Structures are given as C-alpha cells and as structure tokens.
Amino acid sequence: MKTYQPITEEIIHQLKTIVGANYVKTDKDLLVTYETDYETDPRLFHLPEAAVFPGSAEEIAAIVKLANTCHFPITVRSGGTSLADGAIPVCGGLVLLMERLDKIIELNEEGLYMTVEAGVRTVDLQRLAHASGLLYAGDPSSAESCLIGGNLATNAGGLKAVRYGVTRHQVYSLEVVTPLGEIVEVGATLKKCTTGYSLEQLIIGSEGTLGIITKVTVKLTPLPPHRFDVLAIYTDPKKALHMVPSLLKAGIDPTSVEYMDNSYVRGCADYCQYSDMPHYEDGVYVIITVETFREDDLDAKMETVCTVCENSGAVEVLEADDRVWNMRRNCQTSVERISKIFLTDDVVVPVHKIADTIEAIMEIGEKYPFEVKINAHIGDGNLHIVLCKMDMDDATWEKAVEEFHQQVYAYAYRAGGRLAGEHGIGAKKLRYMEQFTPQGELWLMKMIKYAFDPNYILNPGKLFII
C-alpha cells in the first residue's frame, strides 16, 4: 500500500480557498459520518482527515491538482451505499462529497436522453424521466439513496438488468475530472460510434480509480405502459433455478427475474409482518416482471410465463402483489434486524449455471456455523449471499468467512463467474481480486491505472493493490 502525506493546516487553507470555508469540514463529529458506507463491521471503518463539498467540476479539478502536488489521497463518496467498502477512505486523506452537484441540466424528449450532474439521486432521475412518459432503466435497489455518479463508478446493476442491461448500457457520455485534474468529456449522445477508444466504458465501473465523474448523459427509452408481476412458488429450489434458461428463451423479454430462498421468504414476511404468505414454511419465491406496450401482448406473455413456470414444477403461480415486492426490497433490512454484523456477497455466474452454483454454495455453507441466505437476480446470474455473524466471536467468524469465500469464489471462477456482479470490489474484495484475476488481465488494469493516475491519488486501497 502506498503512503501519503497528511492533510496539513496549509492544505485545509488551500481547500477552503478553492471551495469556500463552509465546504471544508474537519470536525471529527462530522467526519465519523464518512468513516463507513454500508459496511457494518467497525474494524473496517476509517476516518477521513477532511471532508470537502465541491460545487463544480472546476473546483474538483483544482482539488485534484492540489492532491497531486501535496500527495494526499481522495476518496469520492457518492450516496455512501457501497456494500464493498467502496466509499471508505481506507488510506485516509480527503473524502469528496458530490451532493452539491445536483443539477438536472437537460431532459431531451425528442433525443431520448437526460444530462445531469453526478450528485443527482438516481430516484430523482427515474422520476423525472417517468413524468415525461420515459424510462431511465438503471434501477439499483438503493435507488432512493444512491447518486447517479456512484451508479456509473460501480456499474450498478439492479432490478431491470435482464431486459435493459446494467448501468454501462444506459450511458451515452460523461464528464470526468482525470486523476491529474483535467476536465474531460468522453463518449457522445450517439447510438453508434467508433471514433477512438471507448473511454466512457473504461471509466464506468472503474470505482473512482480512473477519474471523478461530474456529469452524465444517460439514455431514456419509451416507457412500456403495461406490466404484470408473477410470483411463482417452488418447493424445490433446483426446479426454480433450472427454469431460468427456458424463460429467457421464450421471447417474452422479462424486465426482472428475482429469487428469494425460503430463509428470506420467512425472514422478510416476519419483518414486514405479513402473516399469511403462501408457502411460508417451504417455498422459494421467483418474481417475474414483464412490461409491454400493448395490453394484448401483455396477456399473451403472461400466459407464456405461467406455462413456463408450471412446466418447470412451480407449485403455485400467482400475481405478485405489492407485498411480495415489499418483501424483496426488504431483504437487506430483514437481515439487519437479526444480526448487527453481516456480509453481503455479490458473486455472478453465467445464467445457465446458477442452479448448480446455488446448490454448491449451500453445500459449502453447511460446513460453517452461520446461516447462508440467498436472494438473487437469477435472470442475470447474480447472487447475493448473506452471512450473519449473530453472536459469533470475531476469530470464529473470520476463519469461517474466509474459508467459505475461498471455496465459493473458486467455484464461481471455475463456472466462468466473477467476484462481483454489481457491488464492485472496493476495499472488501481487493485481495480476492488479486488472487482470482489472471495475472495478464490484472497487469493490464494496473498499467491503465498507472497511465491515468501516476501519483495514485484517486481512491487508493480499492480494486487492486497498487
């Protein structure tokens, strides 16, 4: 790990000159807000030396230049909803808050795009599009709290990825402050382009290590007016999971295909106080959403979905009401209630290997003293495995988690999978990234990092070891 210079009084003075005295905070009472994100284990928290609230790309560029001169690190904090310790300033230095960059710059209904500053909340962007009869298809579960810049930095996934893809598929262009403090616009509002390297695709998903995203132009699409949500209940999880390839090949273009194992069904029903959920005791839930532009198309597709589910062994196929979605949305919260410290994993595998992968993970989990809970975007092959520490002592917990992860990640890579489908690597999986990524691939990434950020100013301690 690199070492950096501390943030001195002189640096604080210069920061205040750049953004104004009100927008530089060094009060410890406030800084503790930024020592963690969605991380629950205090041993992984890290206090920043200062927090800065810039108001423009120009101010950010000046701060980044100062960081290069004085050699202190910068960690950008977007919504602070990272599940991979992505917003924790693990090397100290500055935390940069993006919330003042909150302007909606343009919504173009004819051109089907929207340009916003990076600090706009994802849900606000979604709502604004919706009000014009359009859809912004990025939809991470944290949409209410997360900011669009963070969605780009982590290539956020979410609930609509089966049909629309992930955040990288929603972006036309972005403005970025490079690690050397230049403001550069990359990408363009074009359906097609082959005019040099796709820098926007490189920067999307680079977790703040290649630049600070300050402005974004995203794609909008026509909003399908009709929608149905099916809840298919299975008592055999294998049958539920083996259904996915048939569903994806049925020509119905589903928006979401979500999975909750029985542990979640029970946990979330309890948390939401729904006393009469069907197959509470023995069911796994698959929620399938289909959206269409015409009503008769909806009817036909609903029929296809029901047939696929029934043929694959669903014991009940119902309309998924608000309660089911509410349970799905509260997966994380229902866990918080039972264990103060817990780990959320984010392994992703090829879609047709998800059944075998979940089976293998449950088998691995049986060897350890924690309950393994799985919910998954099964239409994307993306699993969220939650391990609850409960009242386990630190040493037992750490040893068990490490052994479990080693086996799960090795299995996932053998299946063609990767460490993270949508949460990113952050600081949390950095050493697994080093372990599981083939050397040639890792070397190319590090060469790019060095080319962009020769002083390793931006978000050090994340993604890989520098």
Added chain:
Amino acid sequence: MKTYQPITEEIIHQLKTIVGANYVKTDKDLLVTYETDYETDPRLFHLPEAAVFPGSAEEIAAIVKLANTCHFPITVRSGGTSLADGAIPVCGGLVLLMERLDKIIELNEEGLYMTVEAGVRTVDLQRLAHASGLLYAGDPSSAESCLIGGNLATNAGGLKAVRYGVTRHQVYSLEVVTPLGEIVEVGATLKKCTTGYSLEQLIIGSEGTLGIITKVTVKLTPLPPHRFDVLAIYTDPKKALHMVPSLLKAGIDPTSVEYMDNSYVRGCADYCQYSDMPHYEDGVYVIITVETFREDDLDAKMETVCTVCENSGAVEVLEADDRVWNMRRNCQTSVERISKIFLTDDVVVPVHKIADTIEAIMEIGEKYPFEVKINAHIGDGNLHIVLCKMDMDDATWEKAVEEFHQQVYAYAYRAGGRLAGEHGIGAKKLRYMEQFTPQGELWLMKMIKYAFDPNYILNPGKLFII
C-alpha cells in the same frame, strides 16, 4: 510517424520457424493483394514486406514478441473490408492474416452464447446461430466477407443496430494477444459484471492498436420468428428524416430504419435493372423492419409503423420486397459502376439531429463539383456520404474533398456527432481525429496506447498520431 526496422532475411527465417515455411509469404505477386482493403485510390495503397498466416494465438504471441525485439510493425488484416484504410500496412512491416483461426469452438443453446476464433466469417456465425433458432445480432453490410475479429476491432455496426446495438453490445469476452505478446482473456460470459476495468470494451473498437483479437464469445438471443419490412416513400427528404424520433418512441422496437436518397434510389434501381420502382424520379426510400415473437404483435406493430409514416407525410407506404433490400445492399456496388475512385464517409450524429445534418450536408455539397449521395442508418443517426471522383483531376478532387470534409465534420461535431459511426478512423481519418478530438480525450487515448504498446508495434499509422 515512428520509423521501424525492415523485415530482414533473418526475421523471415524466424517467422517461418514460428508458423511453418508455408505460412510466410514474401512474393510480391501475392503481397499486392494486401496493399489495400476497400480503398479505391492507389495513391493510398501500401505494400507489406511480408504476409504471415498464423494458426493459433500462441503463434501470434511469438510473432508479436519477435516484432518487439526486432522493432517491425504488424498490421492485422481481417476480412479486408475496411472503408477507412484500416487494413493497409501504412508503415510497412508485416500483414497478419487471420483466416486460419476459423474454428467454431462452442455454441451453447442453454447459455445463449457462441465461442469462435477471430477468423470466422461473420455470416457463418450468423448462419450457425440461425440453424439453432437463435440470433447473432451483429450484422454489418459486409457480413459475407468480413471476419468476426475485424467486427470487434472496428466495433462494426450494420443493419440491426437500432434494436440490438452495435458489435460491442454483442460481446461477452475475448482472447487477445497484447502488444507485448501475452495471451490474455478479458470479459466473461456474464450478464452483469463489475470486477475491475472493462478491458473487453476498451479493446473493442480500438482498431487493432491495443491487441490482436484471437477468440471471441458472443451473445445469442432468441430469434423472432415473425418479420415485416415496410417501404415508406417520401418526396420530401426532410419529412422522411423528421419521422425518425416519432418512430423510435412508438414502442415498436424496430430492427432497422434505413434511408436511401433519390440519387441512390435511381442508381441502385438502374444497377439492379428494376425498371418499375415506385417514385423512381422523385422518391427517397425509408425501409423499416420490425421483428416479433408473435404474429398478432406483428400486425399491431405494422399498423403503428404505417400510421407513423403516413402522419409524417409519406406519399406511399408499401411492403418492402426483396428488390428494395437488394437495392439497399447494392448501394456501394452501384457507385463502383459509375466512379472507379470514390469516398465513403461515415459521420454519425444524435438521431434527432439527422434531418438537419443531412440538409446541411447537401447544402455544403452544392458548392462542389461532385455528386453527393447519401444512404443512412437513420435509426442510428449514421450517414454514409459518398463522393464520386468520376473523371475529376487529382488536384481539384483533393481540394474539394478536403474543403467538404472540413465543413461536414465541423458541422457534425457541433451537432454532438463524431467522425465515424461504424467504419472506424483507420489511416483515412487519422488527421481529422487529431483535429476534431478534444485534447484531453486524445491524450487519455494516447496514454493507454503507450501503456499497452510501448514500442508502437501494433497497427501504427492508424487512429491517431503516435
């Protein structure tokens, strides 16, 4: 421009040791085949010093290592269908032919992907998918001759991009020989992934400057069984072009939206010897393809398309038969018949600006002594402007072309467009790339090139000046 060492007898000997004597060619009679691609102006041709036909990624890696040691340049030639001088070895050295890497490795119907070597013809990949009831959605006009590796290198577009996106959207992963001769696999067969930088997206569209693509895993999707093709004829080109945003917002998800100006309508009808094409004298043609999974959905969408076209001022709306598509496919050939030397341009603009852009281009063209012909993937904002030299003298032609390009490119950039939608920059637009790309963006590209290829071995003289 860098200078390189010549290919000596000793190097030829070593190349023969790597690939076998039969696969190294230095006979000038054969080398002339590789002095051009789809370039028609002999002054831009350049003879390679040798042509090599490797049989594997390992052989390519050995050749690349030799090139680094002996400092000679390598230009990869895929199908040789570049319209941007992309396959011309402008700095001499070696041309690498990919045709022996022609194996289909796996077609996985459950996982919806296909893995092939880079030298497989695009049309073969399409046909193989089709035979399994699946679709490979990449569909450049040159599909019969081009190879899939070249499609990735140039991020090829084509006829299905409105619905399915361009080549970069069809790719899961690729194997690449890096400019230093390492074999690296980047990307994965995953619907979602945020595990480090998206190297596959960086390499796609990098025109052979960041690596030699040797193997590719592409996405397959269910093949919609129903299709209709509408020919909407307009006598006012503006009305035809202004129709596009309404069409894209109508929720019909068209596969193609193609445009032929009247000059092409006449030229292609003549070339194909179709004597009774409607509105031969005054019509511009818009061809709209929609594909669906159900027949009643097809009927409903056809009705919507016809309504949009009629409301926007089409004078006739017909079913587009094979003749219309045959004319569209023969745009390029119809030009070859009338002018031995001609220029095909590939400007792209935001979709909602295509009407104004075409009007502006026609106005600019009126000042010059060549006929300006335009066909366009208007659903993508991608224009192909053809200028015919006919019997113009070199000096007049060059001056006129240069002036025309300066004005057209400046207009396109002001409209938020770029130099190339699908043909790439190659050697042809290199100096325009330098002129029109903002310095910060160009600098990042050059830094990446230098990080990957410090000896500038791969495809020099393309994309930008090194």
